[in-house]
Amino acid sequence: MFKQVLREVVERTEGGIAGLVMGYDGIPVENYVKDDSGFDIETIGMELSIILTQISKASHMLDSGTTREVAIQAERMTTVIRYLNDQYFVALAITPGGNFGKGRFLLRTLTPKLLDDLV
Numbered sequence: 819m820f821k822q823v824l825r826e827v828v829e830r831t832e833g834g835i836a837g838l839v840m841g842y843d844g845i846p847v848e849n850y851v852k853d854d855s856g857f858d859i860e861t862i863g864m865e866l867s868i869i870l871t872q873i874s875k876a877s878h879m880l881d882s883g884t885t886r887e888v889a890i891q892a893e894r895m896t897t898v899i900r901y902l903n904d905q906y907f908v909a910l911a912i913t914p915g916g917n918f919g920k921g922r923f924l925l926r927t928l929t930p931k932l933l934d935d936l937v
Contacts, residue, residue: 819935820848824908827924828852833916835895838863838909839902839932842871847906862897863909866890870899870907887922900925902932 824837828850836859839847844864851857870888877885888899896912898921908929910921 820932821850823928823931824848824850827908827910827921827928830924831910831912831917831921833913834921835859835911835913835916837911839906840864840867840909841906842867842904844868857911859909859911862911866897866899866909867907870901874901887925889918889922898922898925900929902929902936906932906936908932 820839824839828834828837834852836849836851836857838849838859840863841847844867846860846863849859851859873888874885877883885901890897894914896914896916896918897909899907899909901907908925910925912918912921
């Protein structure tokens with residue numbers, strides 16, 4: 819089921835490259851890479867898992883509540899990360915000219931499907 823949801827998010831997002839469900843421990847659950855482009859979403863996810871853990875800690879220390887979403891915009895890629903629970907996150911990599919808003923929307927609306935499968 820994870821692969822189906824990731825495929826849907828990537829394919830329905832203009833500029834979508836890859837999607838990933840991963841634990842904060844850096845262990846991937848599932849990924850989908852568009853057109854077998856060789857894009858290494860798992861390495862990106864492993865690096866981000868460390869940062870996401872720190873962001874969550876900072877959010878709690880600042881008493882701002884639970885972190886729900888993080889976006890990282892770089893020169894060659896935008897990555898949207900949606901926290902699923904205290905153990906897992908989903909990430910979407912998008913090209914610079916891609917539809918960032920639609921990617922965010924799809925991650926938000928399809929999160930319940932991913933959560934159902936994690937239980």
